[in-house]
Amino acid sequence: MVEKITVGHVHMSGCTGCLVSFVDNYEGLFKILDNYADIVYALTLADVRHVPEMDVALVEGSVCLQDKASVEEIKETREKAKVVVALGGCAAYGNITRFCRGGQWNQPQMESFVPIGDLIDVDVYIPGCAPTPQQIRNVCIMAYLLLKGTDEQKELATAYLKPLMDLAARGSDAKRSSDACGCDLMYDVINQGLCMGCGSCAAACPVRAISMEYGKPQIERDLCIKCGACYAQCPRSFFNFDVINEFEGITELITGVME
Amino acid sequence: MVLGNYKTCVAARSTDKEILKGAQDGGIVTQLFAYALEEGIIDGAIVAGPSDEPWKPEPIVATTKAELLAARGTKYNLSPNMSLLKEATRSYGLDRIGIVGTPCQMQAVRKAQLYPIGMRDVPDKVALAIGIFCMENFPYQSIEALVEDHCNVKMESVTKMDIGKGKFWAYTERGAVAQIPLKVTHKYEQPGCHVCLDYVSNLADVSTGSVGTPDGWSTVFVRTKIGDDVWSKASAAGCFETKEIESGKTGLELVTKLATDKITKNQKTLEGRATFGVGKGLRNPYL
Ligand SMILES: Cc1cc2nc3c(=O)[nH]c(=O)nc-3n(C[C@H](O)[C@H](O)[C@H](O)COP(=O)(O)OP(=O)(O)OC[C@H]3O[C@@H](n4cnc5c(N)ncnc54)[C@H](O)[C@@H]3O)c2cc1C
Ligand code: SF4
Ligand code: SF4
Ligand code: SF4
Numbered sequence: 001m002v003e004k005i006t007v008g009h010v011h012m013s014g015c016t017g018c019l020v021s022f023v024d025n026y027e028g029l030f031k032i033l034d035n036y037a038d039i040v041y042a043l044t045l046a047d048v049r050h051v052p053e054m055d056v057a058l059v060e061g062s063v064c065l066q067d068k069a070s071v072e073e074i075k076e077t078r079e080k081a082k083v084v085v086a087l088g089g090c091a092a093y094g095n096i097t098r099f100c101r102g103g104q105w106n107q108p109q110m111e112s113f114v115p116i117g118d119l120i121d122v123d124v125y126i127p128g129c130a131p132t133p134q135q136i137r138n139v140c141i142m143a144y145l146l147l148k149g150t151d152e153q154k155e156l157a158t159a160y161l162k163p164l165m166d167l168a169a170r171g172s173d174a175k176r177s178s179d180a181c182g183c184d185l186m187y188d189v190i191n192q193g194l195c196m197g198c199g200s201c202a203a204a205c206p207v208r209a210i211s212m213e214y215g216k217p218q219i220e221r222d223l224c225i226k227c228g229a230c231y232a233q234c235p236r237s238f239f240n241f242d243v244i245n246e247f248e249g250i251t252e253l254i255t256g257v258m259e
Numbered sequence: 260m261v262l263g264n265y266k267t268c269v270a271a272r273s274t275d276k277e278i279l280k281g282a283q284d285g286g287i288v289t290q291l292f293a294y295a296l297e298e299g300i301i302d303g304a305i306v307a308g309p310s311d312e313p314w315k316p317e318p319i320v321a322t323t324k325a326e327l328l329a330a331r332g333t334k335y336n337l338s339p340n341m342s343l344l345k346e347a348t349r350s351y352g353l354d355r356i357g358i359v360g361t362p363c364q365m366q367a368v369r370k371a372q373l374y375p376i377g378m379r380d381v382p383d384k385v386a387l388a389i390g391i392f393c394m395e396n397f398p399y400q401s402i403e404a405l406v407e408d409h410c411n412v413k414m415e416s417v418t419k420m421d422i423g424k425g426k427f428w429a430y431t432e433r434g435a436v437a438q439i440p441l442k443v444t445h446k447y448e449q450p451g452c453h454v455c456l457d458y459v460s461n462l463a464d465v466s467t468g469s470v471g472t473p474d475g476w477s478t479v480f481v482r483t484k485i486g487d488d489v490w491s492k493a494s495a496a497g498c499f500e501t502k503e504i505e506s507g508k509t510g511l512e513l514v515t516k517l518a519t520d521k522i523t524k525n526q527k528t529l530e531g532r533a534t535f536g537v538g539k540g541l542r543n544p545y546l
Contacts, residue, residue, distance in 0.1 A: 021379075132379040163374075192542045193532075196396070196451035198360070198367040199318065199339025203346065204377025214315075214399050215337025215449075229377030235367045236451065236544045247369040247462065248483050251382075 005055040005147050007140070008041030009087075010077050012070055013097055013113055014061025017130040018088035019044065022058070024133040028258050032137070036144045036257075056143050057081035058136075062090045062097045063119055065112040071119065078120040083143060086122045087136065089129040089227030091115060092171055093180035096129070096225045117172035125167040127180065127228030129206050139164065141257055156243075156250070163238040167228075180228030182209055182219035184237075190216065194236040204233035261518040263461025265480040266487050268511065270472040271501040281331040283421070285477030287467040287499075288359050288389050289331050293324050294493040295357055301386045304357030305347060306330035307338035313414040314406075315399050318343045320351045333391075335420050336399045337449070341367045345377075348384050355386035361393040362457035362466075369462045387489055390460020392468025392478075392514075394422070394521055401447035410437035423469060453528045454544070458518035465490055471504060471514040478504060478514060 009019055019042070023029055033039065037056075041048050057077045063070050078084060089095030094115045102111025116122055124143075126135055139161070146157035171178035182205070189195045197215035209223035210230060217230075231237050243250070272285030278293065279286045292304040308319035308330040316338035321327045340360045347353045358368060365388055372382040397405070406414055410429045419430040427444050429437045460466035464486030471478035481490045493499065504510055532541040 126376070128376050130379075132375050132377070134375045134379070134382050138373070138375075160373075188542065193450040194454060194542065194544055196361075196363045196449060196455065197337035197339050198364050199342025200344075200367045200371060202339065202342040203344050203371075206377065212339040212342050215339055216398075232376045233371065233374070233378065235363065235370050236454075239366060239370065239544050241456075241545060244366065244369050244373055245462070247373055250373060 003148055004036055004038050005144050006040045006053075007037045007056045007058065008039070008052070008054045008077075008081065009043075009045070010041065010051065010057050010059040010073065011043050012059060012061030012074060012091065012116065013064050013067075014088065014090045016044070016060070018058075018060040018091075018136075021130040021133050022087075022136045025137050028133070028137055031258050032140055037140060051076045051080050053080050055081070055147055056083045056085060056140075058085050058087040059091045059116055059122075060087045062094050062113040062115055064110050065114065066107075066110045074116055074119055082147075083123045084116075084120065085124040085126060085139065085143075086116055086168060086171070087126050088131045089127055089180065089225070089229070092117070092122075092125045092127050092167075093178045093226055093228045095180075095227050098226050115171065115178035117168065117178045120172075122168040122172045124161055124164045125171055125228075125232075126164065127167065127232045128204075129225060129227035129229065137258070138254065141254060156246075156253075159240065159243050160250075163240055166238065167232060180226045180231065182217070182221060182224040182230055184228075184231035185210075185217050185219065185234065188231065189234055189236050196236065198235060200233045200235060201230035204229040261522055262459055262480070262515060263457075263466075263482065265482045267481045267490075268504050269479050269481075269501045270476050270504045271479045271499045272476050274497060274500050278328065278331070279475070281328065283331070283333040283419075284469040285467070285472070285475065285479075286331070287465075287477045287479055288391065289327050290498050291389060291465065291489065291493055292321070292327050292357050292359070292387070294496065294498050295387050295489055296322070296324065296327070298492070299355075300489055301355045301357035302353040303347065303351060304359065304387075305340045305343045306359050307334055307340065312399075314402060314417065314420070320347050320353070322351070332419065333421070335422070336397050336402045340364055341371070344368070344371060344385075345379070345381055348381060354384055356384050357387040357389070358385065359389045359391065360460075361396060362390055362460040362462070363393075363451075363455055365390040365460045365462040365466075366457065387485065388462075388464045390463025390466035392459050392466065392470060393455075394458065394517065395448045395452040395455075397444075397447055398449055401444075401449075405439065405444055405447060406437075409439050409443060412437050421469075453525055454532070455525055456522050456545070458521045459514065468514075470517060471510050476502075478511075 307316035310317035
């Protein structure tokens with residue numbers, strides 16, 4: 001049996017939808033747990049009360065600044081985990097929690113929710129609300145290959161994770177603060193002369209805030225929950241030929257690993 | 260590498276007269292989807308269907324041959340076929356999706372499969388991705404200007420548009436043919452096309468276009484295992500008439516030349532963008 005990596009699920013202010021999405025890999029989840037990863041921390045799954053040392057921390061949810069325990073836990077996560085992954089829109093960008101203004105029983109004073117990148121450096125982003133089972137699976141497999149694979153596999157994993165690390169670097173940049181919005185398609189794609197009208201953004205949006213009008217995205221900004229999926233899915237946000245040209249081989253690899 | 264990986268390259272056309280009648284070239288796309296649909300290789304295909312405006316495509320999920328037939332022919336403006344990729348697995352309930360698209364849309368399909376950030380349960384359901392060659396595309400309003408202002412014909416009277424032999428062509432119901440030199444069309448192109456580095460849909464399962472073969476025929480690249488499987492079965496079933504692709508100046512050499520020209524030109528555009536302005540620059544999606 002090959003050596004496994006250790007993974008933890010750190011629950012900040014999120015709805016547990018990200019964790020459910022991970023579990024929605026069904027048999028795939030068991031495969032991951034049997035062969036590639038041990039869950040060493042997860043409030044709902046493992047009876048461990050304190051953040052342990054681990055290879056990969058999957059952090060769900062934003063951080064509430066008024067909740068001292070959360071602030072401490074996210075800092076500790078950074079210290080204890082080799083790789084910190086912002087799992088889902090809330091951890092990465094604040095997502096729906098960006099709209100919170102407090103006043104909710106039984107902690108009405110808790111009103112400030114920020115993406116984890118505002119408090120710690122994050123290594124990998126998985127945008128989206130909820131992040132998809134397949135994207136979480138791919139990141140888990142690549143993290144495993146990165147830490148335990150052959151040199152060739154490490155190289156592939158590094159190349160695969162790079163754009164998700166670039167998104168994280170951008171999100172953890174203190175000058176910018178993590179932000180995501182359908183407007184990214186305007187500022188960073190259309191305003192940059194890069195849109196080619198494929199419609200991936202519209203398909204990716206979980207709340208159907210995007211429709212295609214004469215081949216270009218039309219964003220209903222009031223509907224946008226700021227999950228970051230549209231921009232990350234857009235082929236003109238990032239497109240790494242070195243990885244995507246190998247789609248056939250990588251798809252076979254993933255299928256093989258999950259069999 | 261400008262032509263991507265492929266297992267075979269042939270000249271082909273459909274053997275189905277009905278398909279050929281309204282097809283752009285050899286009816287490869289419509290024929291291959293029709294065969295795959297009949298054999299249950301796909302449950303439906305996302306194609307550029309008709310809309311309520313003349314020559315403005317509307318992406319549709321075609322689940323019958325009649326719907327495939329209604330979507331035949333090239334519309335030289337944007338059909339955001341990717342916008343239906345997730346929906347095809349939801350309200351249409353497809354488990355095996357076919358999709359046709361330009362090279363950039365094939366790139367979008369593969370990104371959606373490898374980085375399914377907003378594409379839950381989609382990656383395994385793409386069963387056949389057919390790519391078409393593409394030098395450039397246009398906003399709808401550009402095509403309106405080219406057809407109505409430059410060619411002087413009404414959009415609704417046009418029966419076929421084509422780009423070839425250095426010209427843009429509009430054929431009308433009454434048999435008139437209007438043509439304008441391609442250089443008139445350049446300023447109307449979609450800006451995003453100027454950073455595009457793929458001419459022949461390198462990432463499709465099967466890709467096809469008119470360049471490289473005589474009128475009424477198509478150039479076909481069979482690229483992946485999936486593509487090879489469907490193409491061999493369809494050929495064995497008699498769907499296609501095929502012949503060897505010419506290697507010379509009007510054949511594969513021309514395809515290679517056009518692909519190289521496009522990529523070289525657009526690489527230059529990307530280089531220019533890197534220092535656009537004074538001490539500034541525009542974003543490069545490939546870095
Ligand atoms: C914008 C554009 C530029 C092109 N440029 C070139 C070129 O430079 N050189 C070349 O050899 N070929 C080019 N083609 C491809 C060519 O025009 C034919 O589409 C191709 O040869 C397929 O013909 P067919 O007879 O096999 O397909 P058909 O059986 O006629 O089917 C064509 C299929 O393409 C779909 N389609 C039509 N318009 C679009 C669109 N805008 N976006 C996505 N799907 C669409 C239709 O719905 C249909 O399913 C271009 C196509 C487009 C759309
Ligand atoms: S437009 Fe949709 S996909 Fe984009 S950030 Fe907003 S909610 Fe997410
Ligand atoms: S996903 Fe496609 S349509 Fe949407 S912004 Fe990007 S290039 Fe344009
Ligand atoms: S030139 Fe490239 S970007 Fe433009 S439509 Fe064709 S494939 Fe897409």
